[in-house]
Amino acid sequence: MNTNHPTPDPGLNAVLQELVTSVQAILGENFIAAYLQGSFAVGDWDTDSDVDFLIALEHDVPDADLPALQAMHGRLYDLDSNWAKHLEGSYFPKEILKRDDPARTLLFFLDNTYRELIRSDHCNALVVRWVVRECGITLAGPDPAALIDLVSADDLRQEVLATMQTWAQRIFADPSEMGNRWYQTYAVLSYCRMLHTLHIGRVESKRKGAQWAKRALDSRWTGLIQRAWEERPNPSLKVRQQADPDDCKSTPDFIRYALDVSRQYEDTNRKAAWP
Numbered sequence: 001m002n003t004n005h006p007t008p009d010p011g012l013n014a015v016l017q018e019l020v021t022s023v024q025a026i027l028g029e030n031f032i033a034a035y036l037q038g039s040f041a042v043g044d045w046d047t048d049s050d051v052d053f054l055i056a057l058e059h060d061v062p063d064a065d066l067p068a069l070q071a072m073h074g075r076l077y078d079l080d081s082n083w084a085k086h087l088e089g090s091y092f093p094k095e096i097l098k099r100d101d102p103a104r105t106l107l108f109f110l111d112n113t114y115r116e117l118i119r120s121d122h123c124n125a126l127v128v129r130w131v132v133r134e135c136g137i138t139l140a141g142p143d144p145a146a147l148i149d150l151v152s153a154d155d156l157r158q159e160v161l162a163t164m165q166t167w168a169q170r171i172f173a174d175p176s177e178m179g180n181r182w183y184q185t186y187a188v189l190s191y192c193r194m195l196h197t198l199h200i201g202r203v204e205s206k207r208k209g210a211q212w213a214k215r216a217l218d219s220r221w222t223g224l225i226q227r228a229w230e231e232r233p234n235p236s237l238k239v240r241q242q243a244d245p246d247d248c249k250s251t252p253d254f255i256r257y258a259l260d261v262s263r264q265y266e267d268t269n270r271k272a273a274w275p
Helices: 010-030 038-042 066-077 126-135 153-173 181-200 206-216 219-230 245-265
Strands: 031-036 051-057 087-093 107-110 117-120 137-140
Touching: 010 031, 010 051, 010 066, 010 137, 031 038, 038 051, 038 126, 066 087, 066 107, 066 117, 126 153, 153 181, 153 245, 181 206, 181 219, 181 245, 206 219, 219 245
Parallel strands: 051 087
Antiparallel strands: 031 051, 031 137, 087 107, 107 117
């Protein structure tokens, strides 16, 4: 991988180069590596994709370096680039990055469309480790396999099952959370993708998850899935718009169906029988 041209988009490459060189200058010997993950890593990005990154460190960001790091992210956000406003990622101490962290330690995290780091466990997941190790694009530093232990398909499936269940509980407790056009479609596509991961034991893109789901799942959900995919462009606009009432009503039912299908994997020693 040419670290000077990690993506086909020159504007994005310039933002990534500025990110990495700035982080290296601030953190010095504490910096180990930087990787591009998410949709760019799994090979199905478009102009509406988040720019998911991961920074590997010798140890957590020291208090003395945090102000400079915050200022740097604010400066990048103000660049004349749409990509710069959609950076999202976490700073991982190497001991936490290496393997699963059941404590879900809060890491310094930059959320999409934000300009300041917060503490969050957003990226502290096996799914992220799997994507970085197996598909990550190296921006600087060693191959990610040198820093991250192998994530088994069974462990990946167990985490996805837990995510499906806990997220569903939150949605069922407060369905109004899905009231905007972005969140409702995001939920549908995410459950398709998670079911796809359960099926194949690896992480693929939302596009591939949706395509698979339309073929593999009960045909009564095909229209809902297709509309969710068609609604994906312009998320920053759609997060402020009301979701389609019928699709909003159908989405919890689709999630219940997805949970029913997922139960075939609750016992990883039992071979799944897919629809």
